[in-house]
Each structure stands twice: as C-alpha cells, then as structure tokens.
Amino acid sequence: MSYSIKDVADMMGVTTSTLRYYDKEGLLPDVERKNGIRVFEDKDFKWSRVLNCLKNTNMPIKKIKEYVDLAQKGDSTLNERYQLIKEQKANILAQIEQLNYYLKEIEYKEWYYETAIERGTEKEVESVSSPKATLDIDQIPKK
Amino acid sequence: MSYSIKDVADMMGVTTSTLRYYDKEGLLPDVERKNGIRVFEDKDFKWSRVLNCLKNTNMPIKKIKEYVDLAQKGDSTLNERYQLIKEQKANILAQIEQLNYYLKEIEYKEWYYETAIERGTEKEVESVSSPKATLDIDQIPKK
DNA sequence: CCTTGACTTAAAGTTTACTTTAACTTATAT
DNA sequence: ATATAAGTTAAAGTAAACTTTAAGTCAAGG
Secondary structure, three states, X not given: OEEOHHHHHHHHOOOHHHHHHHHHOOOOXXXXXXXXXXXXXHHHHHHHHHHHHHHHOOOOHXXXXXXXXXXXXXXXXXXXXXXXXXXXXXXXXXXXXXXXXXXXXXXXXXXHHHHHXXXXXXXXXXXXXXXXXOOOHHHOOOO | OEEOHHHHHHHHOOOHXXXXXXXXXXXXXXXEEEOOEEEEEHHHHHHHHHHHHHHHOOOOHHHHHHHHXXXXXXXXXXXXXXXXXXXXXXXXXXXXXXXXXHHHHHHHHHHHHHHHHHHOOOOOHHHOOOOOOOOOHHHOOOO
16 A cells, blocks of 8 residues: 555645655655655654654654654664653653643633623633632642 | 742743743732842742742733733732633633544544555555545635 | 535744843933 | 943844645545
C-alpha cells in the first residue's frame, strides 16, 4: 500500500505545504520518490501518525526532530526514546489537568452569565450564592 | 487591596513585560496609575485571572480582546459574552477529548518501548500482542 | 496535443506572541 | 544621600510554525 502527500496531509489534517515543511525540517526521513514525487509507504504513513500525535499534544518541532534523529539511530537509542515518550505522557497528563482546572473556572463564568442574563444586569451577581464556590487563587496551576 | 504589576505577573505565571504587552493590546482596561505606575485593584486582579483562564485554554489574544471589548460595553453585551464563554467551554472539552485520544497512542508507544527494551530490539515488537490494540486510523480527531 | 490538476523547489512573507533594548523615572533600603 | 531594585515607554528584535509565491515538472482525460 502507498499514499500520496495529499493522503497523508488529509489524515493529519494539515495542508500539503505543511507536510513538505515537516519534510524539510527532517521529520519525514527516507520517504521515497518516483520522478521526484514523494511516495509514502506504510511505514511512512505510520510514522506520520506518530508525528501527528506528538504535534497535537504540543511537542515543538525541534523536540520531534530529536525523536526522529534518535529513531534513525536504531536500537541503541531505545532507552532515550522511551524516556522521551514517558516525558510526553506526563506532559499530556499535565495539560489535561490544567484544562480541567480552567474548565471549572469557565463553568463558573457560564453560571455567572446565566444569572446575569436572568437578572438583566451583572451588578451583584458575584454576591449571589453560586453552585460552585469561587475558586481559590492558590490553586492556579503554575506553568 | 491593591497589587503591583509583579504581583499580577506572578499570579499569572508570566513576566511583567508580558503583562505590559497585554495592557498595550487592550486586555487590561482601566488599570489606574500612581505617578505613572500601574496599580491593580481587586477588580483588575480578578479580571487578570479571567484573562489567564482564557489564555491558558488557548484562546488567541485577538479573541480575548473581543471579549474585553464586549465586557467594556456593559450589560447590553451579556448575551454575546455568554455565547463566547459557552464556545470556549466547548473548546476546552474538545481539547481534553483530543488529548485523551492521543494519550492512548502515547501509552501504546510506552508499551512498545518497554517491550523493545526487554527484547533488546524493536524488530517484530509490532507483531507482539499488545495490551491495547493498535488504534484505528478512522478515529483520529480532525482539527 | 493540450489542458487541467497535482506535484516539485527555494526563498520570501506572514502571524502570533512575546522579548529585548535603551533611555528614563520612581520607590525602597541602608 | 545614595545605591539598587522595580517601574515606565516606544520601538526593534526574535522564535515558532507555517504560508505564499514563482517558476517549473509530471500524469491523466478529452
């Protein structure tokens, strides 16, 4: 099975230009060419899915490149790659935690506006007893 | 109670330069000055916490500015602000969902490397029965 | 054969979100 | 009083991640 650059771009939800940019940055090693045109094989397609995963969990391109370079070196870098993946997992978990924290703040705001709209004004909505008590300043996750 | 720019910057986990930049972009309306120096009152501090929430849930500065401008107009924009907040809530939920999806992919990779390290090589790890079956391509969330 | 659409490159341009610099003023501590 | 720390501005600089442009090549349909 083989895929065009458009196939892969569609799978990743990016443009073909973006994919070519990734290639130029070294994120797509060893993609074959036929008459100068990129032909993605199954291994490249799978690799693109890994890239997509790292990219969509906010790993910077430079860091992804490090991972690519490690993978290129073969079995001797298995441990380094394992550490990198575990780091990224911790990263994702932290992101989810942070989003859940701010979700609560937004839900308070949602209630705030519902109450304000009911009353026709924002004035004194803050002093109305809210279903979720105002969040504690000390709990703001530090970046 | 009043706060210095540093106090607010520390609360938000940004530098004072960043806060001045936000101010210049109009995200901090009506902060008073004493001898040219910004003095944040309780209302400004609270507002900064809202900014921080929107910023850390990946709302672009331009969109935050729209929200600021609506808030400046008073009660007549309550509904618009409510819609914007609901939009952002949906946004956060989508982000969490996406992160949870990719977390599973990363956990597969984690298992993959644990197995490869045990065996000393990556070769044929893919064909080993994994605890979490390989994820289906069709399930990749589109951006 | 010819057009249309997809592919190619290198290089320049864009956007977002800061960050740094320089020159200066104000506040705090000894 | 004086040094140091923290505040101020406008403007230029930076970094990341694309995006666009220009000029071309290649493959398929009518």
